[in-house]
Amino acid sequence: MKRIKFLLNNRIDFVLEEGDNCSSLIQDVTAESLLVTIPAVGSQWRLLNVGDVVECLYYCNDGNVFMFDTRILERVIDNIPLFRISYPTNYKKVQRRDFVRVPVYLSVIYAKEQDQIKDINRLLRERTPDFIEDLYKGFWQRGSTLDISGGGMKLATKNPLEPKTKLIFIIRDCELELAVRGKVVRCKKHVGIRVSYHSGIEFIDITEPMQDRIISYIFVKLREMSKREF
Numbered sequence: 001m002k003r004i005k006f007l008l009n010n011r012i013d014f015v016l017e018e019g020d021n022c023s024s025l026i027q028d029v030t031a032e033s034l035l036v037t038i039p040a041v042g043s044q045w046r047l048l049n050v051g052d053v054v055e056c057l058y059y060c061n062d063g064n065v066f067m068f069d070t071r072i073l074e075r076v077i078d079n080i081p082l083f084r085i086s087y088p089t090n091y092k093k094v095q096r097r098d099f100v101r102v103p104v105y106l107s108v109i110y111a112k113e114q115d116q117i118k119d120i121n122r123l124l125r126e127r128t129p130d131f132i133e134d135l136y137k138g139f140w141q142r143g144s145t146l147d148i149s150g151g152g153m154k155l156a157t158k159n160p161l162e163p164k165t166k167l168i169f170i171i172r173d174c175e176l177e178l179a180v181r182g183k184v185v186r187c188k189k190h191v192g193i194r195v196s197y198h199s200g201i202e203f204i205d206i207t208e209p210m211q212d213r214i215i216s217y218i219f220v221k222l223r224e225m226s227k228r229e230f
Contacts, residue, residue, distance in 0.1 A: 004058060004066055004091060006034055013057040013212065014039040014046070015219045022046045024083075033073060033084050048072050048083065055219060056085075057094070065094045101147040101154070102221045106176070108155060110167045111139035113181075120168070121205050124179055129170045132179040136168060145171070150215045152182065152202040160197045161187045166204070176217045181205055 006029045014022040022039030029035075038045045048054065052072045059065055068091035076082040113120065117135060124132065133140070143157040148171075161167075161184045170179045185200040203211075 004060075004068075004088070006058065007061065010061065011059045012036055012039075013059075013216075014048070015055040015057065015216055016046065027082060030087070032087050034070075034087060035076065035082050035084050038081050038083060045081075050074055054085075056088075057215070058091075066091045067094050068092075101149040102218045103147045104145060104221055106145040106148065106171055106173050108143045108145055108169055108171050109133070109140040110143055110155070110157075110169045110182075111136040111141065113166045113168060114139065120181065124168075124181065124205075125207055127179075129172070129177055129179040132168065133170055146198065148214065149218065150211045152185070152200065155199045155201050156190070156196050157199065158196060160189070161199045163187060167201075169201070173217075175220060176213065178210055178213060180210055 006026055008026055008029070010026050012024045012026060012034075014024060016022060022041050024036040024039040027035045027037060038047070040046060050072050053069055054072065055067065056070050057065055057067055068088035070085040070088055073084045073086055076084055114136065117123075123135070127135075141157070141159070143155050146154040146156055148154075153171075155161075163184050163186055165184045167182050167184065168179065169182050171177065181204050182201040183204050185202050187197055187199040190196050190198045
């Protein structure tokens with residue numbers, strides 16, 4: 001694979017152990033290193049230690065995303081505080097919408113979209129999952145994820161879901177909580193200890209911050225799975 005072309009002011013996300021996705025901007029590029037702003041979540045800086053090795057995501061102008069490891073080389077003060085990080089030598093391309101699915105059990109509640117509730121995309125962006133839960137009170141049913149990715153999830157439910165149905169989902173875990181819209185792509189009957197239905201769900205109109213949180217969560221789970229293998 002060719003070297004990534006890092007451009008000034010393009011975004012790099014640092015994926016930290018606790019699952020936070022911290023955003024940074026490139027300020028300078030050399031053959032051996034990158035100079036980036038201190039990664040932050042919102043307005044809160046996340047200070048890292050010199051020598052730390054961190055997983056990162058780099059967002060190209062053409063829409064491609066690359067994942068790589070980097071080392072914090074030094075902290076630099078130049079009008080604003082910066083980190084110098086090592087130029088990555090190994091990286092892989094990530095298809096964000098088709099990102100690897102991680103098998104995980106998460107409690108989910110879901111409800112059919114209601115015509116009387118207007119502007120749901122804005123509400124999902126601006127309001128908390130608790131607000132959305134109250135808004136659809138009386139409509140919720142329960143399910144659980146079988147896997148999840150940045151673009152969708154496999155959902156197990158007691159009752160079948162009709163393909164093409166648009167639903168509101170609230171996903172809750174100690175490391176992830178969000179409300180998101182989704183569309184049923186397929187639904188199949190599953191006979192195990194008890195009968196259930198497994199549905200493929202595609203997230204629709206998901207915001208970039210929401211997707212970033214899911215991808216960050218996936219990285220944490222993949223690290224946990226990798227550690228258990230050794």
